[in-house]
Amino acid sequence: MTVVVSLAVALLLLALAVWTVIARDAFPAVAGFIAYGLLLSLVWVRLDGIDVALTEAAIGGGLTGALLLGAVGRLRGTEAAAESERCGVGLRSFAMLLALAVTAVLMLCVLALPEPAPTVAPQVVQNLGATGVGNPITGVLLAFRALDTLLEAIVLVIALIGVWSLAPEGAWGGRPGLRHFSDPDGVLAYLARLLPPIGIIVGIYLFWAGADHPGGKFQSATILAAMWMLVIMAGLADSPRTDHRGLRGGVVAGPLAFIAVGLLGLASAGAFLGYPPQWAKPMIVAIELALMPTLVLVLALLMNGTPARDGDR
Amino acid sequence: MAEFLLWMAAFVVLMVALGLLRVARGPGRAERMMAAQLLGSGAIGALLLIGAAAGEPSVVDVALTLALLSAFAGVAFVKFAVRQDRQAEDDGAGRVSAPGRPRRSALEREARKVVQ
């Protein structure tokens, strides 16, 4: 029976993916992609990855969708020009053949997977007690594979620096994007006043729940970033100046604190990012707390994009 | 009970899929903007049903996240559409003088983005 649900979701997912790729215009394609992102979180639930489903629901359905829609709105007729560059039948059939070949090879690999499947779940369960957290995924993210998480935070900061570096002459350090305006008594402003308080509570709840249940800083930070973007999109606040010292400090504070905790581990537990016994949970919580503002800032600023105007100083 | 919940989840997904046909056919942007709405509520309903069937309380959190973020996506859709209309109107104003054009509405101010 459960197969019927999975099958329905899977077929819809494939149909949306095809639509996204072959739709004629960019807007329907992006609309299809947002639908696809929402559906992906159902797939993750079917795969028993609630933590991943949360991340996908927040990022795939929300942030990426809004980002791409914003981009489609600024294409300014480049679509028609690109149409003339549409590749010929030869290349298209080559692409089709290549895609089919890749899919076939992957499918063969899936069908030839070893039984029983290799897993490190028992090791995680065995050692989870030492970290003091109850959610094995949080344990992996911040203890067993903490180095990955540290590097990820650094990658996010670098991506943000990359986006900022594209600023045109004279706009460096200015405000990103365009100023949004809306009727202060309008529906949009109303929604942007009502939703963020709820979103902030849900975000903090997910952050708090993340230690023992599905949830955690990424999901929470995404919700908070989306709420901030909502306020900006409704014109209730302008996007921040990117040369604001507090803002820049917040962006680097998380990775720096992470590295500091890592060095502390080097001194006290003999390994970078090692945690001395009994101190594991407080140190994990400290990293999470420090990473939180960084993640919110970086995700929201990535959404905002390249600084484009000097703004009012 | 779990069996029934899963069937209902499949039913809701099917309904959303059929609704998406309208979205794909258009004809206008309004139909496509409804997509975010339809998918949001459909996915949330299906998630709640699947979560209850599996006895997994955390799935409710996923639905909660989806509810917040699909509202956000919906706003992004509307802002996009209004902005496109304004661009179209500006283009039109450049070419033809239309004396009978309606005066700028509150919504338009809502959509206006000005480079300072």
Place this chain on the structure above:
Amino acid sequence: MSFVFDLLSIAAIAAGGLFYLAGTVGLLRFPDAYTRLHALTKADNLGLALIVLGLLFQADSLLAGLKLVLIWLLVMLSGAAVSQLVARAERRRESL
């Protein structure tokens, strides 16, 4: 007692499914954007409301129940706001 609750759940959730069906039929069959919007909001509000109501009978704690109601309220709020904005955008587009 749990049998009665199960029956209530099934009745409410099935009714919710019907509203999703009605919403989809309306979306496919209605002639213009406004009537389609009208159909869609029925699926949103009543369909989801009935599913949430049905699941409330199965909720095992107050917090779980509250979260379900919060989800419904959130969808109502965003649905109301977004459909207003969609309808206005459509009206404006028509008046161009």
Place this chain on the structure above:
Amino acid sequence: MTIETLIALVACGLVGIGLFGLIAQPHPLRKLVAFNVMGSGVFILFGALARRGAAAGLPADPVPQALLITAIVVAFAATAMTVALLLRLIEATGSASLASVPPDGDGEAR
């Protein structure tokens, strides 16, 4: 067939669909969307493998799942970076063409 095998096979299809779009669509934004479809196919495939590793009372292997969370966030950052590049390209040249400038080549797309 188990659910994870079914979903893994679907994921293979998604990778193929994304790859096709990446090559066949001329507009960079469409390429980006197609690339995201392809990426999500890879993620789901990895997630299905994680589900196969269910053991010790956990419904799935938590290590790949944790890596997936990292991957989704990084994919968003990369997408945001690409969108910024694209918008800057349009701003600077007025076109989104990826073809090389005429003197260097004959307008061959990527």
